[in-house]
Amino acid sequence: xxxxxxxxxxxxxxxxxxxxxxxxxxxxxxxxxxxxxxxxxxxxxxxxxxxxxxxxxxxxxxxxxxxxxxxxxxxxxxxxxxxxxxxxxxxxxxxxxxxxxxxxxxxxxxxxxxxxxxxxxxxxxxxxxxxxxxxxxxxxxxxxxxxxxxxxxxxxxxxxxxxxxxxxxxxxxxxxxxxxxxxxxxxxxxxxxxxxxxxxxxxxxxxxxxxxxxxxxxxxxxxxxxxxxxxxxxxxxxxxxxxxxxxxxxxxxxxxxxxxxxxxxxxxxxxxxxxxxxxxxxxxxxxxxxxxxxxxxxxxxxxxxxxxxxxxxxxxxxxxxxxxxxxxxxxxxxxxxxxxxxxxxxxxxxxxxxxxxxxxxxxxxxxxxxxxxx
Amino acid sequence: xxxxxxxxxxxxxxxxxxxxxxxxxxxxxxxxxxxxxxxxxxxxxxxxxxxxxxxxxxxxxxxxxxxxxxxxxxxxxxxxxxxxxxxxxxxxxxxxxxxxxxxxxxxxxxxxxxxxxxxxxxxxxxxxxxxxxxxxxxxxxxxxxxxxxxxxxxxxxxxxxxxxxxxxxxxxxxxxxxxxxxxxxxxxxxxxxxxxxxxxxxxxxxxxxxxxxxxxxxxxxxxxxxxxxxxxxxxxxxxxxxxxxxxxxxxxxxxxxxxxxxxxxxxxxxxxxxxxxxxxxxxxxxxxxxxxxxxxxxxxxxxxxxxxxxxxxxxxxxxxxxxxxxxxxxxxxxxxxxxxxxxxxxxxxxxxxxxxxxxxxxxxxxxxxxxxxxxxxxxxxxxxxxxxxxxxxxxxxxxxxxxxx
Numbered sequence: 001x002x003x004x005x006x007x008x009x010x011x012x013x014x015x016x017x018x019x020x021x022x023x024x025x026x027x028x029x030x031x032x033x034x035x036x037x038x039x040x041x042x043x044x045x046x047x048x049x050x051x052x053x054x055x056x057x058x059x060x061x062x063x064x065x066x067x068x069x070x071x072x073x074x075x076x077x078x079x080x081x082x083x084x085x086x087x088x089x090x091x092x093x094x095x096x097x098x099x100x101x102x103x104x105x106x107x108x109x110x111x112x113x114x115x116x117x118x119x120x121x122x123x124x125x126x127x128x129x130x131x132x133x134x135x136x137x138x139x140x141x142x143x144x145x146x147x148x149x150x151x152x153x154x155x156x157x158x159x160x161x162x163x164x165x166x167x168x169x170x171x172x173x174x175x176x177x178x179x180x181x182x183x184x185x186x187x188x189x190x191x192x193x194x195x196x197x198x199x200x201x202x203x204x205x206x207x208x209x210x211x212x213x214x215x216x217x218x219x220x221x222x223x224x225x226x227x228x229x230x231x232x233x234x235x236x237x238x239x240x241x242x243x244x245x246x247x248x249x250x251x252x253x254x255x256x257x258x259x260x261x262x263x264x265x266x267x268x269x270x271x272x273x274x275x276x277x278x279x280x281x282x283x284x285x286x287x288x289x290x291x292x293x294x295x296x297x298x299x300x301x302x303x304x305x306x307x308x309x310x311x312x313x314x315x316x317x318x319x320x321x322x323x324x325x326x327x328x329x330x331x332x333x334x335x336x337x338x339x340x341x342x343x344x345x346x347x348x349x350x351x352x353x354x355x356x357x358x359x360x361x362x363x364x365x366x367x368x369x370x371x372x373x374x
Numbered sequence: 375x376x377x378x379x380x381x382x383x384x385x386x387x388x389x390x391x392x393x394x395x396x397x398x399x400x401x402x403x404x405x406x407x408x409x410x411x412x413x414x415x416x417x418x419x420x421x422x423x424x425x426x427x428x429x430x431x432x433x434x435x436x437x438x439x440x441x442x443x444x445x446x447x448x449x450x451x452x453x454x455x456x457x458x459x460x461x462x463x464x465x466x467x468x469x470x471x472x473x474x475x476x477x478x479x480x481x482x483x484x485x486x487x488x489x490x491x492x493x494x495x496x497x498x499x500x501x502x503x504x505x506x507x508x509x510x511x512x513x514x515x516x517x518x519x520x521x522x523x524x525x526x527x528x529x530x531x532x533x534x535x536x537x538x539x540x541x542x543x544x545x546x547x548x549x550x551x552x553x554x555x556x557x558x559x560x561x562x563x564x565x566x567x568x569x570x571x572x573x574x575x576x577x578x579x580x581x582x583x584x585x586x587x588x589x590x591x592x593x594x595x596x597x598x599x600x601x602x603x604x605x606x607x608x609x610x611x612x613x614x615x616x617x618x619x620x621x622x623x624x625x626x627x628x629x630x631x632x633x634x635x636x637x638x639x640x641x642x643x644x645x646x647x648x649x650x651x652x653x654x655x656x657x658x659x660x661x662x663x664x665x666x667x668x669x670x671x672x673x674x675x676x677x678x679x680x681x682x683x684x685x686x687x688x689x690x691x692x693x694x695x696x697x698x699x700x701x702x703x704x705x706x707x708x709x710x711x712x713x714x715x716x717x718x719x720x721x722x723x724x725x726x727x728x729x730x731x732x733x734x735x736x737x738x739x740x741x742x743x744x745x746x747x748x749x750x751x752x753x754x755x756x757x758x759x760x761x762x763x764x765x766x767x768x769x770x771x772x773x774x775x776x777x778x779x
Contacts, residue, residue, distance in 0.1 A: 190467060262572045265506075265547065279519060281504040281545040281575060290519035290529045292508045294665065294672025295551050296571055349666035351649060354528070374517045374531035374676070 005056035009048035016041030035094040039087075076117045082110030109145065113138065157214025164217035263298045264343070265291055268311055268360055268369060271304040275367040277360070288357070288370035291348065298345045299360070301333050307364065308335040311344055313371065314359045316352075348373045409587035412560045416586060417579040419495060419563035426491045430484055437480070495564065498575055501545040505536065507576075509548070509555030509568040510671035511594060511756045512601035512741070513688035525613075530620045532682075533675040534689040536578075537606045539613035544578040551671040552756075556592035559605045565591045580607030583710040585703055596740045597757070602689040612711030619715070619779075620679055624652025627777050636774025639767045647674035647758075650778065670742075670754040681718040681779035687739055687758075691727045698722035717779045725772065732768045734760045 002010070020037035027033060085107030092100025120134030158177075162170045184202060188194055266279045266289040276285045291297040301311035312332040320327050333342035351373045352358050358371035408414075415421040503524050508515045516537075518530040524539070536559075538544045548557055548568040557576060558565035566576040580586065590601035608616055627633035637653070641661060645653065649663040666672040680686070684694045684702060692699050698721075705713045736743045741757025748754065763771070 189465075189470075192465075262574075263549075265573055279504060280573065281498055281501050281547055282521075283499070283501070286520070288520050290506065290517060292506050292515070292517060292549065292551075292673075295508060295549060349672060350662055350664070353660070372520065372529045374529045 003052055003056040003058075006048045006051035009044050009051055012044035013041055013048055016044050032094050035090060039090050076114065078110050078114040078117055081106060082114055085110045113142075154210060157210050157218075160214045160217040163222045164220050166223060263296070263345075264300045265289065265297050267300040267302055268362070269302050269304055270309050270362050270365045273305065273307075273365050275360070275362045275365045275369060277369040286369075288372050289360075290372045290374060291346070293351055293373050294347065294349045296345055296347045298343050300341055300343050301336060301362075302341045303336040303338060305365075306338045308337050309362045309364055310335050311342070312361050312363060313344060313346055314361060315346070315348060315371075316350075316356070316358060409585075410560045410589060414561060416561040416584065417563065417581055419577045419579055420561055422491050422494055423564050426487055429487055433480060433484060495577060496575075497577070498545055500543045501577075502543045503539070504545045504547060505538070507536070507546045507548045507557060507568065508551055508673070509557065509590065509594070509601075510551040510673055511553065512590070512597040512739070513675060514555075514557070514590075514601075514603045515673060515675065525617045526621075528621050530617065531676045532620070532679065534685050534687075535604045535606050535683040537608060537613070537616055538578060538580060539610050540580050540583055540607045542579065542610070546576040546578055548574045548576055551673055553594050554592050555590050555594045555601065557588070557603070558591045559586050559588035559603065561586040562605055567592055578605065580605065582707045583607050583609050583612070584707060585710075585714075595756070596742060597688070597690075600688055600690045600739050602685075604685065604689055606714060608711045608714065612715060615711075615715055616682070619682060624650065624678065625777075626653070627774060632770055632773040633777050634774075636770035636772070639763075639770050640774055643761050643763065643767070644677075644771075649674075649676045649678070651676070651678040668755060670751045670756045674758075677775070677778055679779055680775055681777075682715075684714075684718060686728070687731060687735070690739055691731065692724050693718050693728065694722040695724045718776070720776060723772075723776065728772060728775070729768055731758075732761075732763055732771055736760055 016037055020034060020041055023031070023034050023037050085103050085105070088099055088103025089107055090103070092098070092103045116134060116138045120130045120137065123130050123133055161173065165173060188199060264280055266277055266286075268275060268277050277287070277289055278284070279286050279289055289299070291299075299311070299313070303309050310333050313330055315329040315331070317326045318329045319325065331344065331346060333344050336342050348358065348371075352371065358373065360369040360371055361367075405411075412420075413424060413427065415424040503521060504519060506517045506519065508517070513533055514536070515531065515533045517532075518526050520526055520529055524542075536546075546557065546566075548566055549572060550568040550570045552570065554570070555568045556565050557568055559578070562578050562580055563576060566574050568574065584607055586605040586607065588603045588605065590598060590603070592598075594601060627637055640648075640650070641653070641655060645661050645663055647663055647665040647668050649665075650661075653661050655661055663674065665674040668674075675686075681693070684699065685691060686693050694702070698719075702710070702713045731738050735741070735758040737760070739757065741755075742748070742751070743755045743757045743759040745759065
């Protein structure tokens with residue numbers, strides 16, 4: 001039977017459905033608006049269903065009336081959490097995987113807590129006992145869960161601040177915050193009288209400061225060099241596009257490529273129009289560098305001149321496919337400006353021929369560096 | 375007649391077992407022949423670590439014993455005997471402050487000295503020589519870039535035994551071709567991981583000539599326990615001789631000899647993976663091995679001067695017999711160089727080991743070398759497979775390999 005109270009929601013359900021279908025046809029089926037309207041349709045249908053099922057909350061018998069008027073232990077906020085989880089899950093489907101997972105976690109957490117709440121409320125007529133058994137049933141999970149969420153939020157907000165301020169400022173902030181925590185903890189331990197209101201005030205002020213600073217930092221974004229490093233693709237450094245500048249594999253942030261520095265075996269310099277090399281570990285120039293066979297090895301190229309240069313690795317010849325036609329094998333960096341660096345990663349499976357070793361050259365600069373693969 | 379209760383009997387057994395194990399552990403520390411003893415430094419870098427240990431271990435030991443004794447005393451003294459729960463109190467600021475400050479001070483002292491040692495061990499400004507060290511399952515390759523001031527005019531490549539000049543600051547540039555390994559010669563320095571795609575630096579210096587044993591210390595697969603290494607320190611004069619020998623051109627065996635036939639077997643069976651610098655085929659064309667086509671790591675030991683090293687297969691087996699081995703290991707510092715540089719002679723060759731290896735390598739050392747089980751590596755071996763050589767081939771190969779020095 002359609003109850004009076006359900007009519008409003010049934011109307012809303014119909015409106016939501018029609019709007020969603022029209023939106024899909026007229027605007028975009030995969031747009032956020034379509035998800036929102038479908039969400040409205042489902043929510044309204046759900047509430048309409050509940051409304052019909054419960055006859056708008058009207059009681060049919062005295063027993064039902066007594067039960068309906070039985071005082072509950074306390075207003076529960078878990079239904080709100082559950083609803084928030086549902087909204088986040090829907091939003092996550094349309095926007096971001098992280099939001100979806102977060103929504104799902106909130107949804108499940110809210111549902112479990114709600115069910116336990118409901119069960120505990122009806123366990124007996126004694127609200128105190130009900131509260132006790134609720135605590136026994138899920139209290140052991142409540143506190144760690146809430147603590148994990150609070151810690152996660154604090155860590156996230158703090159990390160936003162640290163990623164926004166400069167390295168020096170970050171160090172100072174870290175020292176100050178650590179010292180404040182230590183001093184506060186010490187004072188609270190040494191002077192129990194300070195606990196209570198003082199602790200609450202300190203916590204609230206600290207949380208507010210952290211929240212404001214964290215949100216502001218997040219809005220400002222990460223500091224410049226971090227944005228640059230985050231965009232770096234370490235694999236883009238090795239490429240085979242000699243001559244084609246800014247191609248598909250061009251390393252736009254070569255100077256920021258710190259991730260491969262730890263794998264560098266030698267650095268090639270161009271200075272005064274001449275090429276020279278330094279092996280990592282040796283503080284003198286060498287005429288030949290040695291790199292292990294069959295192993296990915298990175299050579300750093302640093303241009304100290306004002307003219308643009310590229311580093312070219314001449315790696316002998318190889319057969320073209322299964323034919324007997326030989327072609328030169330080589331790779332190079334992109335053109336590199338003054339005081340800029342690029343990395344060249346090579347893997348050479350065959351030893352070099354002592355009579356015709358592999359070489360590193362820089363077109364436009366004099367000299368060459370032999371590459372020996374033992 | 376007295377009977378022993380089951381509880382007492384069990385307690386006695388447990389006590390006896392614990393005492394036995396503890397005694398064995400203590401006695402193991404007294405081993406005379408312990409070449410990987412971390413407390414017998416033979417170089418500056420290991421000495422730095424040892425000096426730090428001398429400070430930290432007594433402190434840690436005293437703290438450990440005190441805490442254990444105190445805990446034991448409390449467990450026994452205040453164990454539940456049915457007594458009433460004593461009055462509970464909370465907080466004793468003096469005790470808490472002392473128990474915070476004292477450990478903090480201890481850790482500060484330990485931290486300062488540890489930090490200084492770490493910084494000293496990371497120093498590379500005084501490097502006199504560099505060597506590339508590459509780990510792969512389950513052996514170490516050492517290649518020496520040309521360094522004229524060390525007499526190395528052409529790069530040298532060897533494996534198993536790292537040869538360095540005495541009293542020279544050598545910088546190892548470690549990397550790996552497959553998985554993470556860890557290089558550790560306890561008598562000369564601490565351990566350092568060899569990680570694919572990265573180059574890690576490790577200082578190495580030996581006070582005097584000798585052999586210093588080591589072991590891969592990062593679990594790296596089936597034969598991790600068999601991935602050993604030895605550092606050989608030679609006097610500067612002897613090192614120059616070793617370098618000269620490593621750089622000398624290849625000499626093919628004389629025609630009509632068994633070794634010459636062995637060279638043919640080597641070219642047919644072994645040269646696919648193992649390089650011998652200078653070896654040529656019947657047409658006079660240099661033979662370049664292609665381990666990258668056969669081995670997962672892309673490398674196999676270079677055998678150009680195999681018989682100058684007295685171990686093989688990742689330093690797992692002795693290339694020389696017991697008598698000759700003892701002769702080199704026990705040699706006095708001043709005699710060591712000459713004995714080591716003598717290499718593997720026919721009299722000293724441990725033929726049993728070498729033949730067994732050539733006959734069926736995977737039976738000697740666990741490796742992923744079963745041709746039927748190489749799907750994961752796309753048909754590439756991890757280690758040396760069984761080549762199915764005949765005894766006749768093995769005779770020839772042994773004769774040929776003996777010439778590689």
